[in-house]
Amino acid sequence: MRWTYCIIWFLYVSICESGPLPDPGPVMYGEVQSPQYPGPYPPNLQEQWDLSVPEGFQIRLTFTHLDIEASAGCHYDSLTVLYNGKVLGKFCGQENSADGHHPGNQNILSPGNRLTLVLQTDDGNPERHQNIGFSAQYQAIDIDECSAPEPRSGSGPLCSQICLNTLGSYLCSCYHGYELRQDQRTCVLSCVGGIFDEPEGHLSSPGYPNPPPHAVDCQYVISVESGFIISLNFTENFQIESLDTEEGLSCPYHWLQVAISGREPRKLCGEKSPGLMVTNSNKVTLDYHIDTKGQSNGWSLDYSTERVKCPSPGSVPQGRVTPVLAEYFYRDYVFVRCDQGYKLMMNGYEIDSFSAMCQSNGQWHLPLPECHIIDCGEPEPLLNGGLTFLSGFQNQYRSVVQYHCNEPFYSTLSGDNVSLTCDADRKWRAINDVTLLPTCIPVCGQPTNLLSSYQRIIGGSDAPEGAIPWQTLLTVDGNRGGGMVIADRWVMTAAHVLVNNGVEVATGIIEVDSSRLSTTRVASIHIHPGYNKLDKLQYDNDIALIKLQDRLTFNSSVMPICLPPDGATYTPSIAGLSSGFGITTDREGKQLITNRLQYVRLPVVTQQNCRNSINALKRTNNQVPSLTDNMFCAGVPEGGKDSCQGDSGSAFALRDDGKFWAAGIVSWGVDCGVPGRYGVYTKVINYVDWIRNTMQEN
Ligand code: ARG
DSSP states (O other), rough: OHHHEEEEHHHHHHHHHHOOOOOOOSSSSSEEEOOOTTSOOSSSSSEEEEEETTTTTTEEEEEEEEBBBBGGOOOOEEEEETTTTTEEEBBBTTTOOSSSBOOOTTEEEEEEEEEEEEEEESOSSSSSSOOEEEEEEEEEEEGGGGGGGOOTSSSSSSSSSSSEEEEEEEEEETTTTTTTTTTTOOOOEEEOOOOEEHHHHHHHOOTTTTOOSEEEEEEEEEEOOOTTEEEEEOOSSSOOOOOOETTTESSSSEEEEETTSSOOOEEESSSSSOOEEEOSSSSSEEEEEEEEOOOOOOEEEEEEEOOOOOOOOOOOOOOOEOOOSSSSTTTTTTEEEOOTTTTEETEEOOOOEEEBBBBBTBBBBEEEEEEEEEEBOOOOTTTTTEEEEEETTTTBBTTTTEEEEEETTTSSSSSSOEEEEEEEEEEEETTSOOOOOOOOOEEOOSSSSSSOOOOOTTEEEEEOSSSSSSSSEEEEEEEEEEEEEEETEEEEGGGGGGGGSSSEESSSOOOGGGGGOOOOOOEEEEEEETSSSTTTOOOOOOEEEESSOOOOOSSSSOOOOOOOOTTOOOOTEEEEEEESSEEEOOOOOOOOOSBOOEEEEEEOOOOOHHHHHHHHHHHTTTTOOOOOHHHEEEEEEEOOOOOTTTTOOOEEEETTEEEEEEEEEEEEOOSSSSOOEEEEEEGGGHHHHHHHHHHOOO
């Protein structure tokens, strides 16, 4: 019987003990006696005992006494012993009696774990008998399953190799080198199979090189770390039973199956060694199967592993991929560096460095980056200048740019051209490493349009475009005045022009068109501290500076006049250029205000002639201002050519070395163009220090 049953049986017994139950169930031994034993048994009996012991046991019945009325064939009274309805013995009589059928001291062994006793008695006996019946003991006897004959079903012996009888059951076991199969009955040659995880090893079929016994099912799993691939190297000696079919070799009964995940398993058989098999996988499962017939001598192999290979990483234009190896394996790294002047780019972004690893799947974990040429960005712009590419373009590495000033209105101080190169560190560098931009200095006093001859303001001419580009029109409280540009944020004029507030400044015009007059904003006004604006007859220090809010950009229409150069002289009779939008005369000699810039050429008058002329006037007119050393006269004794009202503040320009310089500022006069009188101008050369200081300090 099976062990599981035993547990149920013991459980059952323990439950039985806890309370009264009708069927006590199987027991290991017991006693049976006829009714009223040891008194004589009653007539007309039909009594039955069903004995049972646990499964896996037989019952041995031993009579201690049997005394039943004897009859032929135990016809009248009998004790019948049955197993499964089959009569094992029918007894009557007494020990050593000649008639009846007495068991003597022989035991009865039941084939199974049950036994039935039936006592039958009749009533037809006239004399009262004195037979006392029977008494028997029974006990459970363990069955020796191992010695049982082989069943006729052809399924072979109970245990194919070793049978061990146990109480109520049996166990099968196998000889050394064999393993018990799942059926717990048959043995199979041990495969020495299992899992092989070393990087290399040796495998062979059971019993190799001798043919193994039949019915082999062995599994070998070679499983190594991912990133490695397994190669199987079969030795020459290979033989697995095969069948020749029309389609070639087939392996219907014996085979060695090689299975790699993701691929169709392959069954090997035949006489030819498969040789070297590179599986490209880190796990291979081998199943060796041999059925109960035929013969295969088996196989043997050495396996080895190598790291997974990645494809060659390739190359990067303008870059270097390192290290350069013949082959790249799992866990190898490559690095990419760009040539000087190039930067690493990946997916449109710049990266600092790049490395990629060969992964266990044989792929690089990143695609190679690109090397793009670097650029230095826009070079710093140059005020009033520009730059040109001497070589290269788009500010790329090694481009060379050269700065220049916007000629002819600006020039470099030193005169040399600064050129910069776009460096590998993305900076614009000068050859001498000093990246100081040039300064573009305004060119002064050199109009692009040179007047061939000078005529009229009173008695002047229309100034052409670009001839007097420093000329400035001032409008102060509705009155007209003049001025001159002397720097990109400075206009010089006469102090008396600015006695009223609200000056408007217009530069670069030759035509006064009030509807289109665009003025520049004034930042501050600086009247010479020595100018007395309360005294109408006082014109000493008639000089002022206007600072503009925005820088002027010089061109052919707007250009500063130079300040008096060192050592400049006011040589009498040398002609200067006087200009302005002031009062002019028409053909009939009638005075009118001009809308066109006028100019006239007037010679410098000696200070003595100037003084004589003024003193003569003073004799008849006490409204004539005084001449000082800060003034000089210009004009012609015959009259007809002069500056006039509205010209005040405009320049009287002298020309030296091809440059016009601001010699005078139109200041005052008594009437205009009258013979024997001259126009009086502020002597600018006396104010050069004040001008420079004022410009510097503001
Ligand atoms: N003071 C006059 C003015 O405000 C300038 C007069 C010049 N006269 C001469 N005759 N130059 O416009």
